[in-house]
Amino acid sequence: MRVRFAPSPTGALHIGGARTALYNWLLANGPAGEGAAGRRGSFVLRIEDTDRERSTEANVEQILDALSWLGLDWDEGPLSQIANTPRHRMALAQLLAEGHAYHSSADAEVVRAYKERHGADRGFRGTPEASGAVRLRVPDDGVTSFTDLVRGEVSFPNASMDDPIIARADGSVLYNFAVAVDDLDEGITHVVRGEDHISNTPKQLLVFNALGAEPPRYAHLPMLLGADGKKLSKRHGAASVQELRDRGYLPEAVNNYIALLGTGFAPDEEFFTMAEMAERFRLDRVSRSPAVFDEQKLRHLNGMHLRALPVDELTRRLEQFTGRSGLRAAVEISREKIQTLADFWPLAGFLFDGPRTDPDALAKVLGAAGARDVLTEVRQRLAALEVFDAHAVEQQLRAVVAERGLKPGQVFQPLRVAIAGTTVSPGIFETVAVLGRDRTVALIDRALAG
RNA sequence: GCCCCCAUGGUCUAGUGGUUAGGACGCCUCCCUUUCACGGAGGAGAUCGCCGGUUCGAGCCCGGCUGGGGGUACCA
Structure with a gap:
């Protein structure tokens, strides 16, 4: 089994493209491979850059970077489609010579006029000219069909298809022609791509036919939609892989989540x-219907993957994400409470930068009846502690709760606000333990004074 | 307009002739360290898009319709 991912570098790698790449990677790395049990297939990366206007080197870099981050490594490539131009021209000359293709100056305007005469369901058929763009000859009748590996039998009546333009008047080839030639040359056995390519498939099949070659098998994946049910785009928030990375998602979780959008x-x-x-x-287990991208669920899954990481590894990633170091102790007590790497600093940053300033929390919690009194007692008890660990801290705090007949929060919250500056922090006992006796006491004093 | 694809709770999915239609996210209630998250216990939420047909029996098979999506470029 030999698969490929062939993005066109006209923008960043989007979630839909990432999933296509992922599915191809899973195929290449799975047991599949038709009969070759346990044998790994190969994954080719090809950059579809025949559109010189819109393709940029920066986009290629971004796509490669995103794929690497996701861990979707490839065996061959990145191949540049434009680099295969000589071979494309040869194949084109062959089709022209054999009468499978012809020059035509007909443009969109001419095609429209043709349909007005012959009916909207009649595909355009041009007449050969000396020069102009090159069109592929589509049979007048019959159907071009294929067995889609996720959808089953799909067929297109030839009569309804226009003779597609496969090369511009200047001789440069177009997508539908170049892909077919490249898939053939590269020995691709399975083409797995987005559903937006399904109507390109018959054209490519016709190219294989004209070339007298056996086409690969095809599988078209359902589209990925935004929350509004529309095709995913920049408008939908984190639609590109790098945005997801910047927002603190783990590649493990992104892969896991997008894989779920389309199959169980x-x-x-x-x-x-x-x-x-x-x-x-x-x-054959892939869904045929489009799926809506739901960041909430990604967040949840991210939290699971995050917690599945060894503390050292999570620490390494958080240090890279925040640009800070010495985070391990804080990571250990925060990992249960964050869902993304970006959640960490807002939760535990005060352990390094000191309490945050949240006047409302301060006023509300420390202003509550008896709060300062409780805090004063907590201070004395903690200050007197011999062994200063989470367990000892918990014992003291619970003693205050019990002796005063209070609810836990009436003791914990004032302390939390005193040391964190807000009502948000990791578990209070662990936080106090990490802070240490001296810093904790100093912070309480400061809060009581303020 | 024309060609193609699709249709299970708000969302992602399981389920391929007989199930109280399963799970997950989200939502609600309760518990856990009155936050956040994790974990636990409950709950609301689906006439399986609609109408016919096949069948003793249909979410599952067939047809039509409706709705949604994709394509319809000398883009990819």
């Missing part, structure tokens, strides 16, 4: 590693 790996389980997904992925 088990009836009652959703947390999977790449290896598990590769092991279980099957094209």
